[in-house]
Amino acid sequence: MNDTSTVRRLATRAAEATPPPVVARVGGLGDRAIAWLFIAPTIVLLLAINIFPLIWTIYLSFTNFRANRPNAAVEWLGTRWYTSILTDPDIWAAMQVTARFVVATIVIQTVLGFLLAVLIDKKFRGHGFWTTLILLPMMLSPAVVGNFWTFLFQPQIGLFNYAVSFVTGLPPSSFQMLGDVSLAPWAIAIVDTWMWTPYVMLICLAGLRSIPDYIYEAAEVDRASKWRQFWSITLPMALPFIMLAVLFRGIENFKMFDMVNLLTGGGPGSTTEVASISLKREAFEKWRTGYSSAFAIILFVTVFGLANIYVKALNRVKQR
Amino acid sequence: MKTLLASVGAVGILAAALAVPATPAAAxxxxxxxxxxxxxxxxxxxxxxxxxxxxxxxxxxxxxxxxxxxxxxxxxxxxxxxxxxxxxxxxxxxxxxxxxxxxxxxxxxxxxxxxxxxxxxxxxxxxxxxxxxxxxxxxxxxxxxxDALGWTYRKDWFENPEIAAEFKEKHGRDLAPPKTWDELKEIAEFFQGREIDGKTVYGAAIFTERGSEGITMGVTASLYSHGFAYDDPAGSYKMDGVVNSADAVAGLEAYKALFDCCTPPGYTNSYMQEGLDAFKSGQVAMQMNWFAFFPGLYKDEQVGGDKIGFFVNPGQKVEASTLxxxxxxxxxxxxxxxxxxxxxxxxxxxxxxxxxxxxxxxxxxxxxxxxxxxxxxxxxxxxxxxxxxxxxDFWQEPAYADLLLAMQKRTHDYIVAGQGTAQEALDALVADWTETFEEEGKM
CATH class of the missing domain: 3.40.190.10 (Periplasmic binding protein-like II)
Structure with a gap:
């Protein structure tokens, strides 16, 4: 037996031991087909739980369908619900409440979150402890937060009223955070800020930590003041992250439901009735499925449109 | 012998089992x-x-x-x-x-x-x-x-000689369960902010809840007594001039007046349980609630027994109670x-x-x-x-949820949030209900 035959024999064995290519095993399918095969389950799932419900909701929004009357005839109403919603002063009032809530919370949370991030970015004693403490509210369930803040705001026994009373000298029972039309929206903003400012802080912190040290070192060499460094380096370079935080909080607060529902239920009167509370009432209390589908589509288009405009602005900032 | 005993025992058990009539459902x-x-x-x-x-x-x-x-x-x-x-x-x-x-x-x-x-x-x-x-x-x-809506009151406070004398001096009549909504408000005002047993107490716990049916059930107690009707003639769905009549406006204003003057602080979203809590904790002189709770309240160690009294929903123009x-x-x-x-x-x-x-x-x-x-x-x-x-009773129509939510909104907006007037609230309610009944094909 010579070397050549040994090599051939070994090559044959190796060839026998090697599994056939994937293409051969699946009956001659091309790479593209196999790729489709792999992503098909995901696409089917996506179609089933996202796309189909969206299309179905769009269809329902043109009908008088009510989920609590499955046997009733479904009539095609055209754009009646859309016209009705867009001309309904109560819906516009709810949209205004939502807009005020979104703007107020975003402004407060962004300012506070960024300031906290700047503070946490510095190295100091107990740094880890304070970071954990600040992040705690974010880790709580909104149901828990809503319930315990309801107690904190209670005019007769609530700690919040006693704290305000201690600072201002006002009697604790003389003001009602959840029952007063002028204070209730602020009560919700306070709770939302308490819970979600740490989230904004985390994103801003990521932005601050992504700024390379050499830029500051160069600024030091150029004798730029700390204030100048902040305005010319820190803020512009962290801006995309801040804008991202604003986008996330904006979308979240636009569809805010749980906290408002637990704290005020939309009251007093309709003072804190944000769009999602109105939508829930129409969909699951009045069971006006067609109407609420149209309302949901309008909300979706609004958020989607605003988010798209915002993302374009964000991309422009990132490119600078 | 053992075998004999075992056999007798087995027969006995079998006989006993056959003697007990087995119900079909149990089977x-x-x-x-x-x-x-x-x-x-x-x-x-x-x-x-x-x-x-x-x-x-x-x-x-x-x-x-x-x-x-x-x-x-x-x-x-x-x-x-x-x-x-x-x-x-x-x-x-x-x-x-x-x-x-x-x-x-x-x-x-x-x-x-x-x-x-x-x-x-x-x-x-x-x-x-x-x-x-x-x-x-x-x-x-x-x-x-x-079940119907009724009222409880602190009998021990009403019968307290000092309190009773002060009330009589102020109002020229005995301090007794109210017969009208005017009397109810007068008594509630009398107790509001009063110190009793070293605690500040309040006039009345009434329904103000926004989320489900609370404020509607409470406010209808006043509306019915003031002569409110849903439609006239009954079953005609003719509501304009009925739901928003002068009597209805008076009833709504009476409820708001009671809310404004005489409820405990923070009592802006309260229903049955909050009322029970306020009464049991000795916060209020009177409480609106369902009769279903009265047996439990009567047995309550703190406020039950001789300390509690009950009265039917006061009339004003007519005698009526919310169902x-x-x-x-x-x-x-x-x-x-x-x-x-x-x-x-x-x-x-x-x-x-x-x-x-x-x-x-x-x-x-x-x-x-x-x-x-x-x-x-x-x-x-x-x-x-x-x-x-x-x-x-409230509307029992298939679209009752739409009708109820409209009333919750209009009454809460007016009573608790203080928006608009009673007339405006009821006019808006008529418009809401008309829209619902038109959608239902009943108008």
């Missing part, structure tokens, strides 16, 4: 699920139903949901054709929708076959809890739990329909109804309510009879 091991709200009378029903199990061999399971979630939970269950509940004690306002959407079993044939007569029950309760369309002899439930209470229905999606009907048959008997009242449930059976000694059976029994004699 099948059936279990019925009864759904209701989680409150005091539900505990009484658990106790009562043990007799049914003993008699029929059918086990009973209970699904009790807290009141704030009761309607959402149960209506979702019915709308999704769920089989959780075989029997449901549902609110009177659900009757129209549940009958028209096929959620409840129609009981006419069953009542006829089993000789259950609706004449045995108080007519007002049959009308409210059983019939759809209203007043027609088409029955979808058996009156199960009579509570429920009928018991068989859910049409139940897999145990025969057993559920068996429970209804058992529950309809006079003896069971008497025991139901004795345990703390409010029977609607005439054998109980028209018993000459009934008024003396509890300190609130006479008031209950009085209230049930002039109850009024």
């Amino acid at each position: 099948q091991g059936k279990t019925l699920t009864l759904c209701w709200a989680a409150w005091d009378p539900a505990n009484a029903l658990v106790e009562l139903s043990k007799d049914f199990t003993a008699q029929s061999g059918i086990e009973m399971k209970f699904e009790f949901v807290p009141w704030p979630n009761f309607a959402d939970r149960m209506l979702n269950e019915l709308n999704s054709k769920g089989q959780l509940c075989d029997l449901l004690i549902g609110d009177s306002q659900w009757l129209g929708g549940s009958a028209e959407n096929g959620h409840y079993v129609k009981l006419n044939e069953f009542f006829e076959a089993e000789n259950i007569s609706m004449d045995d029950f108080l007519p007002a309760t049959v009308y409210a809890y059983s019939t759809w369309p209203k007043g027609q002899p088409e029955y979808w439930a058996l009156p199960a739990m009579g 509570g209470g429920q009928g018991i229905s068989v859910v049409s999606y139940s897999q145990n329909r025969d057993e559920a009907l068996q429970y209804i048959k058992w529950f309809a008997t006079a003896d069971v109804q008497k025991k139901w009242w004795s345990l703390g449930g409010y029977s609607c059976h005439r054998a109980v309510l028209e018993d000459p000694g009934f008024a003396d059976t509890a300190p609130f029994a006479a008031n209950f009879l009085n209230a049930m004699g002039n109850v009024k």
Whole structure:
């Protein structure tokens, strides 16, 4: 037996031991087909739980369908619900409440979150402890937060009223955070800020930590003041992250439901009735499925449109 | 000998087993699920139903949901054709929708076959809890739990000589349970902010809840007394000039005045439980609540017994009370329909109804309510009879949820948030209700 035959024999064995290519095993399918095969389950799932419900909701929004009357005839109403919603002063009032809530919370949370991030970015004693403490509210369930803040705001026994009373000298029972039309929206903003400012802080912190040290070192060499460094380096370079935080909080607060529902239920009167509370009432209390589908589509288009405009602005900032 | 004893024993056991009549249901091991709200009378029903199990061999399971979630939970269950509940004690306002959407079993044939007569029950309760369309002899439930809105007061405070003397000096009349809404407000104002036993107390706990039905149930107590009607003539859906009449405006203003002057701080989203808490903690002189809670309050160690008194909803122009209470229905999606009907048959008997009242449930059976000694059976029994004699209920239409939510919004906006006037609130309500009835094809 010579070397050549040994090599051939070994090559044959190796060839026998090697599994056939994937293409051969699946009956001659091309790479593209196999790729489709792999992503098909995901696409089917996506179609089933996202796309189909969206299309179905769009269809329902043109009908008088009510989920609590499955046997009733479904009539095609055209754009009646859309016209009705867009001309309904109560819906516009709810949209205004939502807009005020979104703007107020975003402004407060962004300012506070960024300031906290700047503070946490510095190295100091107990740094880890304070970071954990600040992040705690974010880790709580909104149901828990809503319930315990309801107690904190209670005019007769609530700690919040006693704290305000201690600072201002006002009697604790003389003001009602959840029952007063002028204070209730602020009560919700306070709770939302308490819970979600740490989230904004985390994103801003990521932005601050992504700024390379050499830029500051160069600024030091150029004798730029700390204030100048902040305005010319820190803020512009962290801006995309801040804008991202604003986008996330904006979308979240636009569809805010749980906290408002637990704290005020939309009251007093309709003072804190944000769009999602109105939508829930129409969909699951009045069971006006067609109407609420149209309302949901309008909300979706609004958020989607605003988010798209915002993302374009964000991309422009990132490119600078 | 041992073998002989064993044989005799075996024969004895076999004979004993044959001697006990096995009920068919016991042999099948059936279990019925009864759904209701989680409150005091539900505990009484658990106790009562043990007799049914003993008699029929059918086990009973209970699904009790807290009141704030009761309607959402149960209506979702019915709308999704769920089989959780075989029997449901549902609110009177659900009757129209549940009958028209096929959620409840129609009981006419069953009542006829089993000789259950609706004449045995108080007519007002049959009308409210059983019939759809209203007043027609088409029955979808058996009156199960009579209830109406009533009031409790701190009898010990009212009878305190110093307080009573001060009130008489100020108002020129005795401090006694109010007969009108004007008197009610006068008394509430008198107690508001007063120091009693070293604590600041308040006038009255009334319903102001926004989320479910609270403020509507409370405000209608005032509206009905001031002469409010839903439509005129009844059944015509003619609401303009009726729902927003001068009487209705006066009723709404009276309720707002009571809210503004005389409720505890922060009492802006309160219903039954908050009222009970305020009364039990000694915060308020008077409390609006359902009669269903009165047995429990009377037994309360802190504020019950001699310290508590009861009065029927005060009149103003007419005597009227807001209707509570429920009928018991068989859910049409139940897999145990025969057993559920068996429970209804058992529950309809006079003896069971008497025991139901004795345990703390409010029977609607005439054998109980028209018993000459009934008024003396509890300190609130006479008031209950009085209230049930002039109850009024909210719309029971299939679209009742739309109608209720509109009223919740309009009344809460005006009373609690202080937006607009009573006339504007009721005008807006007429517009909302008109839109709903037009959508329903009834106008």
